[in-house]
Amino acid sequence: MKVETFSGRKIETNIADRSFEPYNGAKKYSGSSKVISFEKALQECKIKDGMTLSFHHQLRNGDFVVNLILDAISNMGVKDLRIAQTAFFDVHEPVIEHIKNGVVTRIEGSCNGPVGDYCCKNPLEQPVILRSHGGRWAAVETGELHPNIAFIAASAADIRGNATGLIGSSAFGNIAYSGVDAVKADNVVIVTDNIVDYPCYFRDIYEGLVDYVVEVDKIGDPNKIVSGSLKVTDDSMKLSIARNCVDLMDAAGIVKEGMIFQAGAGGISLAAIKYLGELLNERGIAAGSSTGGLTKYIVDMYHSGCLKQINTCQCFDMESVKFASKHPEFLSTIGEYSNPLAKGRNIDRLSTVVLGATEVDTSFNVNVNTHSDGRMLHGIGGHQDVSTAANLSIMAVPVFRKTNPIVREKVTTISTPGDVVDAIVTNEGIAINPNRKDLIEKIKGKIEIVPIEELKNIAYSETGEPNKPNLGEEIVGITKFMDGTVLDNIYRVLE
Amino acid sequence: MKVETFSGRKIETNIADRSFEPYNGAKKYSGSSKVISFEKALQECKIKDGMTLSFHHQLRNGDFVVNLILDAISNMGVKDLRIAQTAFFDVHEPVIEHIKNGVVTRIEGSCNGPVGDYCCKNPLEQPVILRSHGGRWAAVETGELHPNIAFIAASAADIRGNATGLIGSSAFGNIAYSGVDAVKADNVVIVTDNIVDYPCYFRDIYEGLVDYVVEVDKIGDPNKIVSGSLKVTDDSMKLSIARNCVDLMDAAGIVKEGMIFQAGAGGISLAAIKYLGELLNERGIAAGSSTGGLTKYIVDMYHSGCLKQINTCQCFDMESVKFASKHPEFLSTIGEYSNPLAKGRNIDRLSTVVLGATEVDTSFNVNVNTHSDGRMLHGIGGHQDVSTAANLSIMAVPVFRKTNPIVREKVTTISTPGDVVDAIVTNEGIAINPNRKDLIEKIKGKIEIVPIEELKNIAYSETGEPNKPNLGEEIVGITKFMDGTVLDNIYRVLE
Numbered sequence: 001m002k003v004e005t006f007s008g009r010k011i012e013t014n015i016a017d018r019s020f021e022p023y024n025g026a027k028k029y030s031g032s033s034k035v036i037s038f039e040k041a042l043q044e045c046k047i048k049d050g051m052t053l054s055f056h057h058q059l060r061n062g063d064f065v066v067n068l069i070l071d072a073i074s075n076m077g078v079k080d081l082r083i084a085q086t087a088f089f090d091v092h093e094p095v096i097e098h099i100k101n102g103v104v105t106r107i108e109g110s111c112n113g114p115v116g117d118y119c120c121k122n123p124l125e126q127p128v129i130l131r132s133h134g135g136r137w138a139a140v141e142t143g144e145l146h147p148n149i150a151f152i153a154a155s156a157a158d159i160r161g162n163a164t165g166l167i168g169s170s171a172f173g174n175i176a177y178s179g180v181d182a183v184k185a186d187n188v189v190i191v192t193d194n195i196v197d198y199p200c201y202f203r204d205i206y207e208g209l210v211d212y213v214v215e216v217d218k219i220g221d222p223n224k225i226v227s228g229s230l231k232v233t234d235d236s237m238k239l240s241i242a243r244n245c246v247d248l249m250d251a252a253g254i255v256k257e258g259m260i261f262q263a264g265a266g267g268i269s270l271a272a273i274k275y276l277g278e279l280l281n282e283r284g285i286a287a288g289s290s291t292g293g294l295t296k297y298i299v300d301m302y303h304s305g306c307l308k309q310i311n312t313c314q315c316f317d318m319e320s321v322k323f324a325s326k327h328p329e330f331l332s333t334i335g336e337y338s339n340p341l342a343k344g345r346n347i348d349r350l351s352t353v354v355l356g357a358t359e360v361d362t363s364f365n366v367n368v369n370t371h372s373d374g375r376m377l378h379g380i381g382g383h384q385d386v387s388t389a390a391n392l393s394i395m396a397v398p399v400f401r402k403t404n405p406i407v408r409e410k411v412t413t414i415s416t417p418g419d420v421v422d423a424i425v426t427n428e429g430i431a432i433n434p435n436r437k438d439l440i441e442k443i444k445g446k447i448e449i450v451p452i453e454e455l456k457n458i459a460y461s462e463t464g465e466p467n468k469p470n471l472g473e474e475i476v477g478i479t480k481f482m483d484g485t486v487l488d489n490i491y492r493v494l495e
Numbered sequence: 496m497k498v499e500t501f502s503g504r505k506i507e508t509n510i511a512d513r514s515f516e517p518y519n520g521a522k523k524y525s526g527s528s529k530v531i532s533f534e535k536a537l538q539e540c541k542i543k544d545g546m547t548l549s550f551h552h553q554l555r556n557g558d559f560v561v562n563l564i565l566d567a568i569s570n571m572g573v574k575d576l577r578i579a580q581t582a583f584f585d586v587h588e589p590v591i592e593h594i595k596n597g598v599v600t601r602i603e604g605s606c607n608g609p610v611g612d613y614c615c616k617n618p619l620e621q622p623v624i625l626r627s628h629g630g631r632w633a634a635v636e637t638g639e640l641h642p643n644i645a646f647i648a649a650s651a652a653d654i655r656g657n658a659t660g661l662i663g664s665s666a667f668g669n670i671a672y673s674g675v676d677a678v679k680a681d682n683v684v685i686v687t688d689n690i691v692d693y694p695c696y697f698r699d700i701y702e703g704l705v706d707y708v709v710e711v712d713k714i715g716d717p718n719k720i721v722s723g724s725l726k727v728t729d730d731s732m733k734l735s736i737a738r739n740c741v742d743l744m745d746a747a748g749i750v751k752e753g754m755i756f757q758a759g760a761g762g763i764s765l766a767a768i769k770y771l772g773e774l775l776n777e778r779g780i781a782a783g784s785s786t787g788g789l790t791k792y793i794v795d796m797y798h799s800g801c802l803k804q805i806n807t808c809q810c811f812d813m814e815s816v817k818f819a820s821k822h823p824e825f826l827s828t829i830g831e832y833s834n835p836l837a838k839g840r841n842i843d844r845l846s847t848v849v850l851g852a853t854e855v856d857t858s859f860n861v862n863v864n865t866h867s868d869g870r871m872l873h874g875i876g877g878h879q880d881v882s883t884a885a886n887l888s889i890m891a892v893p894v895f896r897k898t899n900p901i902v903r904e905k906v907t908t909i910s911t912p913g914d915v916v917d918a919i920v921t922n923e924g925i926a927i928n929p930n931r932k933d934l935i936e937k938i939k940g941k942i943e944i945v946p947i948e949e950l951k952n953i954a955y956s957e958t959g960e961p962n963k964p965n966l967g968e969e970i971v972g973i974t975k976f977m978d979g980t981v982l983d984n985i986y987r988v989l990e
Contacts, residue, residue, distance in 0.1 A: 007860055007912045011984050015970050016621040023980040026915050029884040031843030126511040160839050188838075197753065198844055199784055199806050201824040208830065208837025258692065289694055311694050328823055329696040335703065342703025343683075344655050348526030349693055365502055389524040417502045420521050475510050485518040489506050 033159040034213045035195065038072055041212040045149045045187040047073060049080045054140075054147035054185060056177040057087035057110070058165060058314065062224030065153040065191050067094045068216060074103045082106035084147050086136060086177045087379045088115045091224070099124065108145055109136070111477075116376035120476045120493045127490070128376065128477040130369060130415075133177070134338030134345070134385040135482035140180045141341055144484060150185035152178045153219045157192040158200040161210025166202040166325040168194035170219050173294070173315030173324045174331040175204035180339075182209040193219045202328055226317040230295060232274055233267030237427045241396050242271035244425045245354050246279060251446035252352075252392055252439060255279055258288035258308075259351040262386055263298075265316050266356035268396040270297055273354070280306035291337065291346050292353075292382060294320035311346050313337045338385040340482045347382075347389035354394045355383055359411040362452045364418030364433045366395055367411035369479060372404050374412055374469035374493045376477055384416040385482055392439065393422045405459035405466050407452065412469060414488040415479050428458045470494045528654040529708045530690065533567055536707040540644045540682040542568060544575045549635075549642035549680060551672040552582035552605070553660060553809065557719030560648040560686050562589045563711060569598045577601040579642050581631060581672045582874045583610045586719070594619065603640055604631070606972075611864075611871035615971045615988045622985070623871070623972040625864060625910075628672070629833030629840070629880040630977035635675045636836055639979060645680035647673045648714045652687040653695040656705025661697040661820040663689035665714050668789070668810030668819045669826040670699035675834075677704040688714045697823055721812040725790060727769055728762030732922045736891050737766035739920045740849050741774060746941035747847075747887055747934060750774055753783035753803075754846040757881055758793075760811050761851035763891040765792050768849070775801035786832065786841050787848075787877060789815035806841050808832045833880040835977045842877075845885035850878055852890050854906040857947045859913030859928045861890055862906035864974060867899050869907055869964035869988045871972055879911040880977055887934065888917045900954035900961050902947070907964060909983040910974050923953045965989045 002010045006025035013020045036044070053073075055066050066085060071094075073081070079102045087110035088095065096118045098104045108129040111119065119128050131139055139145040154163035155170040165175045170193055182188050182205050190205065190213045199207075233239060245268075249255050261276065263269040274297060280287060287307045290298050294312040296319035301307040310330045315321045324331060337346045358378065359367040368383050370376050387393040399407045407426065422439060424431045429450030432440050440449060460466075470493065477490030497505045501520035508515045531539070548568075550561050561580060566589075568576070574597045582605035583590065591613045593599045603624040606614065614623050626634055634640040649658035650665040660670045665688055677683050677700050685700065685708045694702075728734060740763075744750050756771065758764040769792060775782060782802045785793050789807040791814035796802040805825045810816045819826060832841045853873060854862040863878050865871050882888040894902045902921065917934060919926045924945030927935050935944065955961075965988065972985030 005980075005982065006914070007858065007909055007982065009909055009983050011981055012970055013981065015973070015984075018621065020973065020981045021979065023909075023912060023976050023982045026883055026912060026976065026978070028886075028915060029840075029843045031839070031845070031884070034839070126513065160844065197783055197803065198755070199804065199841060201804060206827075206831045207839035207841075207843075208834060210838060260693070288692055308692065309694065309696060332701075336701045339703060343705060344526070344529070344702035345524075346694060346702075348524045348702075349655065350526070363502065388521055389526065391523075414502055414504055414518075417518060417521060419501070420523060475507055478510070478515065481518050481521065483521070484516065485500075486506055486508065486515045487500065487502065487518045488504050489510075 034161050034210060035159050035215060036212055038214050041189050041214050042073065042076065044212060047078055049078055051148040052082040052084055052146060054084040054150045054181045056153065057085060058172045058177060059153060059220035059222065060225045061089040061091050061227060062221035063091055064218055064220045065151060066092055069151055070095060070098050070103065074098055079103055080105045082108065084145055085109040087112055089113055110379040111376055112379040113377060120374065120376040120490060121495055123474045123476045123492055127475050130380045130477060130479045132380055132384045132482050133334050133382040134340050135480055137180050137334050137339045138341045138482060139484065140184050147181050147185040149187045149189060150178060150181035151189050151191055152182065152205055154190050154192040156194045156196045156200055157190045157213055158196055158198040159213060160198060160207040161190050161213050162200040162203040162207045163190045163192065163205040164200060164202040165204060170222055171321050171325060172222050172225055173321050176313035176333045178205060179333045179335055187211045189214055191216055191219060193217060222318065225315065230265055230316055231267060232270045237398060238268045239271055241425055241427050242268050242275055244430055245272040245394050245396050246275040248394065248423060248425060248430055248447055249352050249392065251443040253442060254351045254392055257285045260289045260291065260349050261287055262290060262292040262350055262353040264355045265293055265295060269354045269356060272396060273297055277301040277304065277306050291350060292386065296320060299323045338382055347386050350386060350390035352392040352394060353386045353390040354396050357395050357397050359406055359408055360395050360397055360424050361408050361411045362456050364421040365411045365414045366416040366421055367413045368415040370413040370490060372412055372466060372469065374471050374491060376490055380415055387416045388420040393420065395421060395424045397426055399426045399428045399455050399459040400463045403463050405463045407455040407459045408466050409456060413479060413490055417487060424452060426455055428455055431455055529656050529705060530654050530710060531707055533709050536684050536709050537568065537571065539707060542573055544573055546643040547577040547579050547641060549579040549645045549676045551648065552580060553667045553672060554648060554715035554717065555720045556584040556586050556722060557716035558586055559713055559715045560646060561587055564646055565590060565593050565598065569593055574598055575600045577603060579640055580604040582607055584608055605874040606871055607874040608872060615869065615871040615985060616990055618969045618971045618987055622970050625875045625972060625974045627875050627879045627977050628829050628877040629835050630975055632675050632829050632834045633836045633977060634979065635679050642676050642680040644682045644684060645673060645676035646684050646686055647677065647700055649685050649687040651689045651691045651695055652685045652708055653691055653693040654708060655693060655702040656685050656708050657695040657698040657702045658685045658687065658700040659695060659697040660699060665717055666816050666820060667717050667720055668816050671808035671828045673700060674828045674830055682706045684709055686711055686714060688712060717813065717816065720810065725760055725811055726762060727765045732893060733763045734766055736920055736922050737763050737770055739925055740767040740889050740891050741770040743889065743918060743920060743925055743942055744847050744887065746938040748937060749846045749887055752780045755784045755786065755844050756782055757785060757787040757845055757848040759850045760788055760790060764849045764851060767891060768792055772796040772801050786845060787881065791815060794818045833877055842881050842884035845881060847887040847889060848881045848885040849889045849891050852892050854901055854903055855890050855892055855919050856903050856906045857951050859916040860906045860909045861911040861916055862908045863910040865908040865985060867907055867961060867964065869966050869986060871985055875910055882911045883915040888915065890916060890919045892921055894921045894923045894950050894954040895958045898958050900958045902950040902954045903961050904951060908974060908985055912982060919947060921950055923950055926950055
């Protein structure tokens, strides 16, 4: 049957068993500004009790945005919010007041510092849910964690919402964590202190995903991106652990042209990377790439020629921020880095990773979230993601710290399950996961392998049995594996 | 109820009215190579009769990939395929054989050249569906056009599928058209002639979306990216049209600091851009950005300082390819450029665009697909997308060509509807869409406005009434508007 379109054309709408709609007119696009005030943005997003708000943590301890937004929302009288940050730091201590006032009742996101400490002593309505970087990305992708409003801090944005973290005085690196929130959230609000000429380039979030742009005085203090701990250890015991890590890599045949590595930001991991760089340079070979959080130590390796490429999604210091803005070709999103739902991830070809832990146990389980007294103080990060992916995942820890045994019978909380952990490298020797018969075979005769039980015994002989934490029955937190299953419960700390 | 996880931990699975799954073990990731042979890839993708295959056209007339793949599939005896290319060129003439043999029975994608010519004379099982760049992206996003296998030509890729068009001897610009295919297709196959060290940087398609990587001798000849027409016209009549375009822009108050413009790749459009650049330089001001296909003329403007940024998603010559690989910060996907489903697009802030046409009519409708004899010879491109978006969309055409009136009562095929076209600029004067009262008001007294009917009359007085094309009853093609509705039917050309 022929029908007339808006243009007056008579067209057939049923052809070869398919039916079509006739053209019905168009309006010209406007491309108008999306910049509005904070209050107006919250109104337009129809903010209300019970909603889920998401944030990224890339300004780390220098972030102003979470506090700014929660204060504004609190002033509007909105309650019962679920906060889906990618991590909290010391700077987010004011969140505790919002918990006390009923503004925040649920948290699903990594908790570093005072908020975690508060929540493990004062249970929220629901347990805090701790997901790895990749696990969180997947949970937002599947809808398990659905943000109603994604607030995305950007160091530069244009009036249409193209946004980046790479340029401007508050630059913090590419916006790597928020891509999936931008796609999935009902509303997306860019929060920036730097409106630039359209179109903002180096855009990590593009205008097609953005509803509103809000300008604030300052999104944060990038000088506080760097944490106090970000330096190579000068403790000789820790340096010996770092040396052991590199010896193990070498014995395993991993130190070779094109190797891909990652290191955590702890002092031992950084020292191990330094030693690895020295070894590569000594042999005149180059690693193919690094992955994960970027530090000046990795940038130095790149410049020294022993590292061909960098693949990063997070900057841990200002040197890295500067490097990232000059090398957009090296930047990834967390989705690219570690989304377990993808057909491949940047970390899947990791030769080795050196990570820290608060505790490890004789089943090779690793705790990075709680202290041995049960307090929830540390971020979960990408620890389990990279451990699962790396051909040789190394946990670098002293067997005990002060009076607390680090290698122990059972970790207080499982953050990374023992079945994906390959080696525990300590100041008293190296234990290899008995599942990794191939690895044991490879290093036999080159590295002395110490049974994990023996490392535990050495620890206990120095410290005695671990103190039993004073915990209640209430579950205050959950650690999830990246596939969405539960690794462990975290119990209330009694004071 | 407490259950034991794979790690032996007893956990509660029902907490605060939510139920959770216990951890069930993990396997280490392998990160193995995805490189397999062509035949194996097709087998693994379970290629079979009736499937839809997608391709991008960014190697343009230098593309080898479509022919290579269709030959291979044809040899396997597979039939009844739907081809969802983003465009065909002369080089794709061998597709006609596959149509004759029943390998290809349906085509949904832009048809430049011999395949279009064949299909308008020899109807396929279903009409060819012509969608604009943005309209195609949206159709794949919604599932209206679902590729079973996306074959993505890449000038460099690593063994895990990270892929780009920016580096290597077959570089053609960033892979801008295939992003949505990569997300939505059942299987994604990267076809490359250049396997690079992992991880491939400048990646436009990332490994998380890729199933297989196939290495071939040569994906194409990038020297044939440039079409013969890509030069500024030296015809004085056409130069006067180009001059008229810039005069109109200036009268409309558009030639100012920060303006955003686009131009088609035809000789008149390129000349208009050249004049625009001269005017900007003369006044010491700079355009904010260009959008759309990149040519050396726009690169020259950037280098001359009268254009602050470039925003592009397609390279039309080798100078642009070289420029793009040095300026990844300026590159967009078609989704960013013109996806009508997005909350904003790069083109939405276009001040003006200068485009060509095969015909225009007194209702301001534009034909870019068929000749006046009905033959389907030209791509639909982003013509309607940018016309809808630009504040001042200009069609630059002579009133007639040889004996054929270009300005006419009714275009043979509507590619872009008249309600989004603002001005028709010819060698005999400028017509403004009467809907644009604001524009008419602005230019009054500065530019003589000629009624569109008068331009038609001038044409007819030179050429006589248009020849009636010799068309049959069968519908061989459909032009769609970017929202999925049908603008027009294309009828069989009788020989």
